[in-house]
Each structure stands twice: as structure tokens, then as C-alpha cells.
Amino acid sequence: xxxxxxxxxxxxxxxxxxxxxxxxxxxxxxxxxxxxxxxxxxxxxxxxxxxxxxxxxxxxxxxxxxxxxxxxxxxxxxxxxxxxxxxxxxxxxxxxxxxxxxxxxxxxxxxxxxxxxxxxxxxxxxxxxxxxxxxxxxxxxxxxxxxxxxxxxxxxxxxxxxxxxxxxxxxxx
Numbered sequence: 570x571x572x573x574x575x576x577x578x579x580x581x582x583x584x585x586x587x588x589x590x591x592x593x594x595x596x597x598x599x600x601x602x603x604x605x606x607x608x609x610x611x612x613x614x615x616x617x618x619x620x621x622x623x624x625x626x627x628x629x630x631x632x633x634x635x636x637x638x639x640x641x642x643x644x645x646x647x648x649x650x651x652x653x654x655x656x657x658x659x660x661x662x663x664x665x666x667x668x669x670x671x672x673x674x675x676x677x678x679x680x681x682x683x684x685x686x687x688x689x690x691x692x693x694x695x696x697x698x699x700x701x702x703x704x705x706x707x708x709x710x711x712x713x714x715x716x717x718x719x720x721x722x723x724x725x726x727x728x729x730x731x732x733x734x735x736x737x738x739x740x741x742x
Contacts, residue, residue, distance in 0.1 A: 571602055571652055587613035588633065589648065596641040597733060598622070599648030600656070608730065619643025623738040626692040628656045645684075645733035650725065651709040653734055657681055658707040659695030660688045671707075684736040 571586050589599040592610045596619035601607055616635050617625065622643035625634060646653060657680060661670035674680040680688030695705035714720035728734070 571655075585615060586629075586633075586652070587615060588617055589613045590618040591730075594644065596644035598643070598646050599730070600646065600652040601648050602652075605649055606726070606730065617643065619737070622646070623690070624686045624735055627660060627686055627688060627690045628653075628693070628735065630692065630696070643737045645737045646735035647733050648729060650729055650734065651711050654711070655707045655709045656693070657686075657688060658709070659693040659705060662694045663705050681735070684733060685738055686735050
């Protein structure tokens with residue numbers, strides 16, 4: 570589930586994670602909300618654009634696999650950076666007393682390095698086992714670096730919609 574605003578302020582707007590398939594980047598899956606600034610193309614769907622992505626089930630459940638036998642090879646994952654960071658945060662074992670495992674994912678063991686997902690290929694540990702279990706959630710906010718002249722809203726938007734944030738490890742790009 571994703572929401573495009575602070576869930577503590579408004580309880581409305583929750584939606585299932587959707588994937589946009591940009592026609593100009595065959596095999597690239599972009600994670601989006603319905604309000605995302607997607608390019609022209611079809612409506613977002615609930616399955617990835619490419620065949621056999623190396624980051625399923627590590628970042629997305631197997632239910633998001635492409636149903637098409639003729640899908641192109643997966644090129645990777647792009648789209649909304651906060652959603653991708655949230656998916657990554659769900660991967661380690663969750664502890665209600667401490668965020669150490671999540672902190673280690675980003676700061677310690679380089680789970681995401683040079684656009685490759687190295688955080689494991691097991692299903693995320695933050696997903697509830699049953700519909701009755703409480704879900705784990707992360708509020709993700711991306712800030713610009715005031716000391717880096719390349720860190721601009723325009724550049725971040727360009728990277729989200731024109732680049733691969735999580736490269737598929739099974740193929741060279």
C-alpha cells in the first residue's frame with residue numbers, strides 16, 4: 570500500500586502499489602502513485618514490465634511478476650524514489666524496539682549500491698504473514714543536499730523518470 574501524503578494527517582488516499590510501463594523504456598518498471606508525473610502511455614498496472622527481474626521477491630512480492638509470456642527482459646526498477654526506499658526498508662527482519670536492521674541495510678552492509686539491489690532475494694520480512702497481522706510501515710521523505718549543486722528537484726525528477734534506480738542484476742545494462 571502506498572499513500573502520497575502524510576498518513577498521520579490524512580487517512581485517505583491509500584492505494585495498492587502500481588507499476589507504470591514507460592513505452593520508451595521497454596522492460597523498465599516504474600513504481601508510482603496515481604498522482605505520479607508519468608510519461609504518456611498506458612495506465613499503471615499491478616505487475617512489472619519485464620520478465621524475471623532479479624529484485625522479485627526481494628523488493629516486490631511474486632504476485633507482481635509479469636503475466637505475459639512475451640514480456641521483454643527486465644531492465645530494472647525506477648519511478649518514485651520514496652516508494653523504492655520504502656520497499657527496501659521492508660526487507661530486513663523487523664524489530665518493534667529498534668530500527669537497527671533497517672539502518673544497517675542502508676548504512677552498514679550496502680544493500681543498495683551502484684543501483685544494484687544487494688539486500689537479498691528473500692521475500693521482505695516487513696510484510697505481514699496474514700491479513701489479520703499488523704502491517705509494518707515506513708514514512709519516507711527524500712531531502713535535497715544543500716551542499717551538492719547537482720541535488721535539485723529537477724535532477725531528482727529526471728532520475729526518477731528517465732533512469733534505472735534498481736538495475737537488474739541478471740543482465741548488463
